[in-house]
Structure formats: structure tokens, C-alpha cells
Amino acid sequence: MSLMINKNYDEVSKTWKIQLDGEVDIYTAGKLKETFIKMLEEKKESIKIDAGKLEYIDSTGLGVLIGVLKKLKEENKNIIFLNIKPNIKKLLNITGLDKIFIIEG
């Protein structure tokens, strides 16, 4: 199982939209981090993550997201999760990260 990343920038809402499909763990977190770094180099805007097809994420993936959020917060930007699955919601709850990311739907 791997990770597929689909990203595009929405000029109208000035947000990044990124779709994650698969699993984020120690094997795939590096790829996710590189993608985010490139996005922020291009435009430092809020990121909407469509997690409808994100089956799994662990602390390595959450660590990447925390790092990205720290950079975004310098500009008062956010990370917004959409369509999050219950198992991932649970992980965000127990780590308290549901309070620092925005979770919609």
C-alpha cells in the first residue's frame, strides 16, 4: 500500500487543495513532506486536505503536518481536513491535534 498525492492551487479561494489516497507512515511520510515543502515554497496559503481516501496515518505523518502547520501559522494560515475517516479522527482526538487543525465534515 502506498500513498498517492493530488494537489492543485485554487486561485479564487487562495487555498491549496490536496487529496491524499492511501497510507501515510514512516515509508511514505518523506514524500508527503517534500510535497508540502514545494507547495509552501510556491505559495504560503492555507491547505485543505481531502482525507476521504486516506486510510491510515501515524505519528510520522502527523509530525509532518505539525511541521507544515507551524510554518503556515507564521502567516496566520491553517490546515483544514475534509471527509476524515473515524479511525483518523480518533487519532487526532487522543493526540489533541483536533484542536490545532481545522476539521470539517
Add this chain to the structure above:
Amino acid sequence: MNNKSKDLIKLSVPNKPEYVGVIRLTVTGIANRMGFDIEKMEDIKVAISEACTNAITHGICQEENNFSIEFLSDEEKLVISVSDNGKGCLSQNIKPPVLEDPREGGLGVFIIRSLMDEVEILSNNGKGTIIKMTKYVGDDI
């Protein structure tokens, strides 16, 4: 199969990130056979991944080395031990996450403790770390 007996499965896994996904599939198979519900299987999957990630990250970082996993099951519980042969770590130094200053690392053991019913971390300086974690099939005891 005699239900009263304990079953032991031992794995030796290469210190390579690409095998953590294989371990998740393996433990899903074991937990499913034991009758865990889906939520508990997810908990076990995340916990064992975190333990493997720790073993790969903090164990001896030579890729030709392996770390080992033992699954000991009986009718009421699954006990998983993940052992590396790294330097060992100070488990008492692991703190819960601080939201005002979220860190990019150090969440793994906190997550394991939250998801499993019993967790023991045995760390011998120079002899590596063993993370031993238990999940009960029925309601938490």
C-alpha cells in the same frame, strides 16, 4: 484448536520502512482471526506501526539488521512485543504532547499508551528496547 492454549508467532523484520505496512497487514490478519472488532483492530494496527517505527528509527540504523516481533495470543488477549537492538531510550522522558508547542516527534509512545490496554517499555542501555503491549478481545479490563 485448543482454545485454552497460547499461540506464539515470531517474526524477524528488516529495519526498513517499507515493511511497516506489511506488519500492519499481518497484525490485521492475526487480530481478525482472534475476533477483535474493527475499532480495536485499527488501534492495534496504529500501535504496532508506532512500535515498529520506533524500532527502525531508534534501533541500530543498519539496514542489514532485523528487529523482532512476537505475537502471543490466547482466547482473551493479544500480547505484542517489538524488540530492537538499539541503544535503548529513557522511557520516563516521554511526555504527553503540549498543544501550545506541538512537536514533530515524540508522539509515537504516547499514541501506543492511549490505544492499548497495557503497555510496558523495557529499555536496557546498550541492549535495545522492548515495547510490550496488550489488547483484550472483550471490553477493557
